[in-house]
Amino acid sequence: MNEIEIRFTLNHKDITAKTQGNRLLVDFLREDLGLTSVKKGCAEGECGACTVICNGDTVTSCTMLAGQVQGKSVLTLEGLSLGGELDILQETYMEAGAVQCGYCTPGMILSSKALLMKNPSPSEDEIRRALSGNLCRCTGYTKIIKAVQMAAECLSEKISEKLPEKEEAAS
Amino acid sequence: MNSPVMERSDQRSDAPAKSRSEGQGRGYSVVGKDCIKKDALDKVLGKAMFSADYSMDGMLYGGVFRSTIPHGTIKSLDLNGALEMDGVAAVLTSKDIPGKNRFGIIIKDEPSLVDDKIRRIGDPIALVAAESEEIAERALAAIKVEYEVIEPVLTIEEALHEDSPKVHGTTNVHISKKLIHGDADEAFKACDVIVENTYNTPSLTHMFIEPDAGISFFENGILTILASTQNAHYDRNEVSDLLGIPRSKVRVKQAVTGGAFGGKLDISVQCHLALLTWHTRRPVKMVRSRKESTLVSSKRHPMTIHARTGATSEGKLLAMEVFMTADTGAYASYGPAVATRAMVHCSGPYVIPNVKVEALFVYSNNPMCGAFRGFGVPQVSICHEGQMNALARELGMDPIEIRRINAHRVGSQIITGQILKESVGFLDTIDEALEGAGQVMKSGRAV
Numbered sequence: 001m002n003e004i005e006i007r008f009t010l011n012h013k014d015i016t017a018k019t020q021g022n023r024l025l026v027d028f029l030r031e032d033l034g035l036t037s038v039k040k041g042c043a044e045g046e047c048g049a050c051t052v053i054c055n056g057d058t059v060t061s062c063t064m065l066a067g068q069v070q071g072k073s074v075l076t077l078e079g080l081s082l083g084g085e086l087d088i089l090q091e092t093y094m095e096a097g098a099v100q101c102g103y104c105t106p107g108m109i110l111s112s113k114a115l116l117m118k119n120p121s122p123s124e125d126e127i128r129r130a131l132s133g134n135l136c137r138c139t140g141y142t143k144i145i146k147a148v149q150m151a152a153e154c155l156s157e158k159i160s161e162k163l164p165e166k167e168e169a170a171s
Numbered sequence: 172m173n174s175p176v177m178e179r180s181d182q183r184s185d186a187p188a189k190s191r192s193e194g195q196g197r198g199y200s201v202v203g204k205d206c207i208k209k210d211a212l213d214k215v216l217g218k219a220m221f222s223a224d225y226s227m228d229g230m231l232y233g234g235v236f237r238s239t240i241p242h243g244t245i246k247s248l249d250l251n252g253a254l255e256m257d258g259v260a261a262v263l264t265s266k267d268i269p270g271k272n273r274f275g276i277i278i279k280d281e282p283s284l285v286d287d288k289i290r291r292i293g294d295p296i297a298l299v300a301a302e303s304e305e306i307a308e309r310a311l312a313a314i315k316v317e318y319e320v321i322e323p324v325l326t327i328e329e330a331l332h333e334d335s336p337k338v339h340g341t342t343n344v345h346i347s348k349k350l351i352h353g354d355a356d357e358a359f360k361a362c363d364v365i366v367e368n369t370y371n372t373p374s375l376t377h378m379f380i381e382p383d384a385g386i387s388f389f390e391n392g393i394l395t396i397l398a399s400t401q402n403a404h405y406d407r408n409e410v411s412d413l414l415g416i417p418r419s420k421v422r423v424k425q426a427v428t429g430g431a432f433g434g435k436l437d438i439s440v441q442c443h444l445a446l447l448t449w450h451t452r453r454p455v456k457m458v459r460s461r462k463e464s465t466l467v468s469s470k471r472h473p474m475t476i477h478a479r480t481g482a483t484s485e486g487k488l489l490a491m492e493v494f495m496t497a498d499t500g501a502y503a504s505y506g507p508a509v510a511t512r513a514m515v516h517c518s519g520p521y522v523i524p525n526v527k528v529e530a531l532f533v534y535s536n537n538p539m540c541g542a543f544r545g546f547g548v549p550q551v552s553i554c555h556e557g558q559m560n561a562l563a564r565e566l567g568m569d570p571i572e573i574r575r576i577n578a579h580r581v582g583s584q585i586i587t588g589q590i591l592k593e594s595v596g597f598l599d600t601i602d603e604a605l606e607g608a609g610q611v612m613k614s615g616r617a618v
Contacts, residue, residue, distance in 0.1 A: 036217070037216075039380075039429075040223070040382075041381065041382065041429075042461040043460060044461070047380060047461075076217070077215075078216075078217050086215070089215075090216065093211070093215050094207050094211040094212065097205065097208070099210075099215060101379075101381070101428065101429045102210065102214030102427065103221065103380045103381040104380050105215060105217075137380045137430045138380075
């Protein structure tokens with residue numbers, strides 16, 4: 001199999017890496033680049049443990065070839081807290097008790113992140129729909145949904161803090 | 172404010188952050204408080220190391236060649252294709268086991284590698300270790316086997332038929348046990364109403380989200396295995412027996428484990444890893460695919476439960492008779508413990524003074540059944556709750572009322588003879604469930 005060169009943005013950094021043309025994105029990220037937060041739970045796009053964000057959308061990295069991220073921007077869980085500060089979702093997942101065995105957690109947080117990037121105040125149904133591709137066998141989902149709601153609440157508080165005059169005008 | 176009930180409702184409020192601070196100052200450091208799990212930070216950062224996340228210098232990748240038939244012997248096994256392949260470090264069969272080739276948590280009936288015969292689809296026949304996952308896969312594909320097929324035993328009825336092939340030894344009966352409490356035969360005569368039904372429950376797989384995996388290596392002369400397991404101490408004993416070396420020369424560490432639910436109590440990759448590292452003296456990693464994990468991990472026991480339950484016209488339970496049969500599959504695993512739990516719990520949280528229970532578990536050539544959340548209790552719950560509903564219908568009673576009349580309370584005697592002296596939460600649970608159900612109905616959700 002031919003070796004290919006991939007140029008893309010990984011966790012906010014432009015990189016160039018070589019890999020085999022038939023390499024799956026999940027193996028490329030885990031094995032070649034050492035990003036082991038990306039989990040391989042089923043290798044057929046069913047469980048969502050390998051979810052990463054590609055150009056703002058969630059994708060299952062086990063059903064994509066590495067070459068498909070050429071020129072794109074990929075975010076894994078490692079890229080969420082660059083600079084040492086936790087993302088609000090990482091905080092609320094801990095706070096709500098949404099983490100048990102932790103194997104689905106990276107994919108689950110990234111699906112939550114992709115949702116909040118597009119829709120900062122989702123309804124419960126919108127959250128459930130956004131997470132429907134990520135299976136969890138421990139929590140029963142309730143606390144995961146709670147964590148996303150808490151994060152959304154914090155985000156809206158932050159926005160209103162930044163815009164005091166708008167809030168006053170509304171009241 | 173200090174009552175436990177209030178505290179529970181605090182936690183259900185819409186603001187867990189607030190209830191956390193309200194939970195302080197009750198004299199407990201953890202109980203009654205929302206605590207952040209110690210491992211949560213590593214897990215939300217993606218830093219938690221699961222078995223498959225480890226890599227070592229000079230590491231080999233292990234794979235297992237498995238049977239494609241449920242019952243039979245090996246007529247011929249040709250390993251040459253794998254042995255001659257570049258990048259293959261070892262190809263092993265049962266002949267390469269230096270110690271004992273039988274393991275199992277209660278009964279040692281499962282081989283690490285098939286020696287006498289194949290008992291299920293997926294039984295391990297040979298191991299390979301190679302320089303890459305890809306070579307390991309190619310080596311497995313290059314192994315050729317010819318089987319002598321034995322008629323498989325696939326149902327409980329077939330297992331019990333006297334002419335059926337035997338999965339182990341001279342009988343397919345794995346467990347036959349009785350539990351007698353009072354005199355059920357006599358008590359049935361006094362019943363105003365008797366309901367009789369048969370319940371079938373299916374086999375289920377745990378589908379833990381992390382497929383079984385592990386890595387083995389020598390550390391200071393000690394064979395060390397890091398694995399996704401619920402049972403590190405037991406694994407260590409099995410590996411030490413397998414290799415015929417002292418316990419002190421084996422160490423098993425539990426890596427962060429991605430779900431289990433009982434499904435990681437049995438040996439998965441541990442013995443195979445140990446053999447490969449023992450023979451190659453190199454680190455070896457094995458990661459099961461979802462398919463392989465699902466094929467050979469333990470399952471929930473499928474059961475057929477026949478029950479007769481009798482009560483007075485007022486709904487007071489007097490007698491119950493249960494006959495349960497279960498298919499434990501190819502190996503015992505936790506079957507004996509599942510049988511005991513299912514029997515002890517088969518009358519449910521109800522006072523029944525006269526109970527007769529019989530359990531019959533059989534071996535078959537189906538997937539092995541073992542520990543799975545509740546150890547047989549979920550299966551019998553289907554039965555005892557079905558019987559309560561049937562009695563309520565028969566008597567024209569409210570199904571909740573008949574449960575209240577017969578509910579275990581402090582001071583009740585259960586069918587093992589034990590008196591429940593401490594708290595019994597069943598009646599409170601009924602009340603809270605009814606209240607919760609009422610709220611759900613009102614809000615219109617999940618109806």
